[in-house]
C-alpha cells in the first residue's frame with residue numbers, strides 16, 4: 001500500500017516554500033517523510049481512528065460554509081500572532097517578557113522528535129506527518145518577568161480551505177514564568193503540532209477554541225513537557241466541523257507537577273470529533289486531572305479517550321479521568337474510554353465514564369417555569385458543559 | 392379557574408388517580424391532605440404536565456381550556472405554577488439567569504416585551520425583600536448546595552416573581568423551621584387575590600394556621616374521599632386517616 005506521503009504531499013499547501021531550512025531541520029523533515037512513506041495511512045481499524053472517518057482527510061474539495069461576517073474572538077491587551085498563508089504576523093512591537101522567532105530558528109537541542117518507530121506510530125501518522133510537511137510556525141519564549149494575565153494568542157487563519165496547511169510551534173515558559181496562551185482556529189484546513197515546554201515552577205493557562213464551520217477540518221497534536229513543580233491548566237472547546245482529531249500528549253519530566261484539562265466536545269450533523277489525552281506519569285508525585293463533557297446530536301460521532309500510563313516507581317501519582325457524555329439523537333454515537341496503565345505500587349486513581357441523555361426531570365422543571373423545549377435543552381447543555389470549564 | 396373531572400391517571404405504568412374530582416374557583420385556597428403514596432404529587436404533576444404522568448380518562452379544564460392538551464411551558468405562561476416537592480438542582484445555571492429566562496419566556500408567550508435586566512433586577516430585589524430572604528441565593532446555581540429549606544423558599548420566590556394564577560404547592564412546608572414556614576405563608580398570603588387560586592398539598596395542619604384555606608380535601612388512593620373546612624384538618628391531625636379509609 002502506498003504510504004501517506006504520496007497521497008497527501010500533493011494536497012499540502014506550501015505557501016512558504018522558499019524558506020531556508022537549517023540543514024539539521026531539513027534532514028529531520030526528509031527522514032520523517034521517508035519513514036512515513038512506509039507506514040499505512042489512517043483507517044478505521046486503528047484505535048484512535050475508529051470513530052473518525054479518515055477518508056475525509058483526503059477530500060480535496062471541502063464544502064465549507066462561508067462565515068459571512070467573521071468576528072474574531074476578543075483579544076484585548078494580548079499579543080496576537082497570526083499564522084496565515086502570508087506567513088507570520090506579529091502585530092505590534094513585543095513586550096520585553098516575550099520573544100518570538102520563526103520555527104526555523106529553533107535551537108536543535110529543543111527539537112522534539114515524534115517517535116515514528118514505536119507501537120503508537122501507526123496511530124499517530126496523521127499528526128506525525130506534520131514533522132515532514134510543516135511550512136511555518138513560531139518559537140515563543142516567555143520569561144519570568146511576564147506580568148499577571150500576560151496573554152499570547154495564536155491564531156490560525158489560512159485562506160486555502162482545500163489543501164492541508166501544516167503549522168508547527170514551540171512555546172517555552174522559562175522557570176517561574178506564568179502566561180496565558182489562547183489558540184484560536186479561524187480558518188483553513190490545518191494540521192498543527194505544538195510543543196509546550198513548561199520549566200520549573202512555571203504556570204501555563206491555555207485555552208483552545210476550535211469552533212468549526214460545517215465542512216471544515218482540523219487536526220492537532222499538543223505536546224506538553226512539565227518540569228518540577230510546574231502547573232498546566234488547559235481548556236479545550238471542540239465544536240462542529242467535518243472532522244476534528246486532537247491529541248494531547250503530556251510528559252512529566254520531574255516531580256510535583258500538575259496537569260489539569262477540561263474539554264467540551266460538541267458535534268452535530270455529520271461531524272466527527274476525536275479528543276484524545278495521553279498522560280505519561282514517568283516520575284513520582286505528579287497529578288493529572290482530565291475532564292471531558294461531550295454532546296453528540298444528529299449523526300455525529302465523538303471519541304473520547306483519556307489514558308494515563310504510570311511507570312514503575314512513579315509512586316504518589318494521582319490521576320483523575322472524568323468523562324461524561326450525552327447523546328441528543330438516536331443516530332449519534334459516542335465512544336468514551338478512560339484508561340489506566342499502572343506499573344507503580346502507590347497510585348491514587350479515580351476514573352469514570354458515562355453516556356446518557358439530557359436529564360428529563362430538570363428539563364420538565366425548566367418547562368414548568370415557562371421555558372420552551374429548545375431553550376430548556378440549551379440551558380441543560382450549558383449546565384452539563386460547566387463541569388468541564390476549568391479556566 | 393380549574394375543573395378536574397373524573398380523572399383516571401397513570402404515573403409510569405401504574406394507575407394512581409382513580410376518579411379524581413376537584414373544582415377550584417378564582418380566589419379560593421384549597422388544601423389537599425392524605426396519606427403517603429395516595430397520589431397528591433401525581434395530581435400536581437398531572438396539572439403541570441409532567442411527561443410520565445398521563446390521564447387515561449376524564450378531563451381537566453383550566454380557564455376554559457383543555458389543560459391536558461397544552462405543553463408544560465404553555466401552561467406556565469397561562470399562569471399554572473407547581474412548587475415541587477423535591478426541587479431539582481441545576482449546576483452551572485445561575486438562579487437569577489434562570490428566573491429571568493423563565494420570566495421573559497412567559498412574557499413572550501403572552502406577546503409582551505422582554506423586561507430589561509436592570510428592571511428585572513429591581514423587581515426581583517423588591518420581591519426578595521418582601522419574602523425576607525437573603526439575596527445571595529440569586530447568585531448561586533439553581534438549588535445547588537441549597538439546604539432543604541432554602542430549596543423550598545426558592546420555589547416560593549419563583550412563584551412570587553412569576554405571579555401565577557393557579558399555584559399548586561406540593562409540601563412546600565415540609566422540613567421547614569417556624570421562621571421559614573412564615574416566609575412560605577407570607578409568600579402565599581401576599582399573592583392572595585380574588586383572581587388567583589391555590590392548591591396546597593400538605594401533611595400538617597400548622598401551615599393552615601398561617602394560610603387560611605377555604606376548603607380542605609382528603610385524598611386517599613387516588614380520589615377525594617372527604618371535603619370540609621379547616622376543621623377537617625384539625626380532625627385529621629387528631630385521628631389520622633384510618634377512619635376515612637374504610
Ligand SMILES: Nc1ncnc2c1ncn2[C@@H]1O[C@H](COP(=O)(O)OP(=O)(O)OP(=O)(O)O)[C@@H](O)[C@H]1O
Pocket residue numbers: 402403404405407425426427428429430431432433434443476
Ligand atoms: N413514575 C412512576 N412509576 C410508577 N409508580 C409511580 C411513579 N411515580 C409515582 N409512582 C407511585 O405513585 C404513588 C403515588 O405517588 P405520589 O408521589 O403521587 O404520592 P403522594 O401522595 O405525593 O405521597 P407523599 O405524601 O409521600 O408525597 C406512589 O405509590 C408512587 O410510588
Ligand SMILES: [Mg+2]
Pocket residue numbers: 431432433476561562
Ligand atoms: Mg408527594
